[in-house]
Amino acid sequence: MMYRNLARALCAAFLVIGQTPMARAEEYLCSPMTGQLVTPQGVPVPDTPVRRAWFWRGKRGESATTTDAEGRFTFPAVPPKRGLFERIPAREAVIQDFYADLPDGPFQFLYLSTRGLSLNAETLGKPFNVRCRIGVEPYADDIHFGTCTLIDPEAS
Template sequence: MGNLCLFSALSGVVLDHGKPVEGARIERSFTWQSNGETGVDETHTDARGSFSLPVIFRRSLLASLLPHEPFIRQTILIHHAGKTYQAWMFNKGEYAENGELGGRPISLVCRLEAEPAHRDGVFGICEPQ
């Protein structure tokens, strides 16, 4: 029974018109469709606007042994100054660590003034670097 990566570790920076945003709340959530599990964690940006969150692994004997199509809905929201920003919306279709961006670690630049858009298969205001 191996580790199944539901959400890879990530790091990023939140900017507002080029200036770091301190104290923004970063809320990460997932829904694992195979068994209906959901999860939420959060962190806050530091004085440089930086944040990071650890990898989320799960173990499942059935998911490790039985053929199925993995589907994990991933969401990251940024809460700042009374507003909520869609930072990352992604549907992960495998269990590989760093599989979201084809093997690259998730490193993001999130611009609060940006309009949400599709970038590298991800929807939101954050740009993978």
């Protein structure tokens, strides 16, 4: 009888936890970001479709936009949607791929793998604002692999 009551109490606790959000800091699979697509000479690339794909805990998502006349594009933040068992703290890894759909095919201009779900985890806490070149060889730095450089949003 005692074990049956304990089991009921545990089940009730799990149901309550599953229905109410647990107290957590604000989390992002993908931080909000702005960017500009330019040629190797720095000329803006207008009216170009741009895609962001993300991968987290076996889940995948994708969003798309188009550059404006100045080659600028934006992507909103992507919050995690957690099930009951995903509420257990774990080391989080999110992968993001960015592509420009050019006339001669897709061009991957940025690849990121982050650790953590904090705002701007992709850029080690700095605003996620990048200038990316098409038609050049990708390279690696401390944060990413691609053709982008982090820029000051006020200078863009």
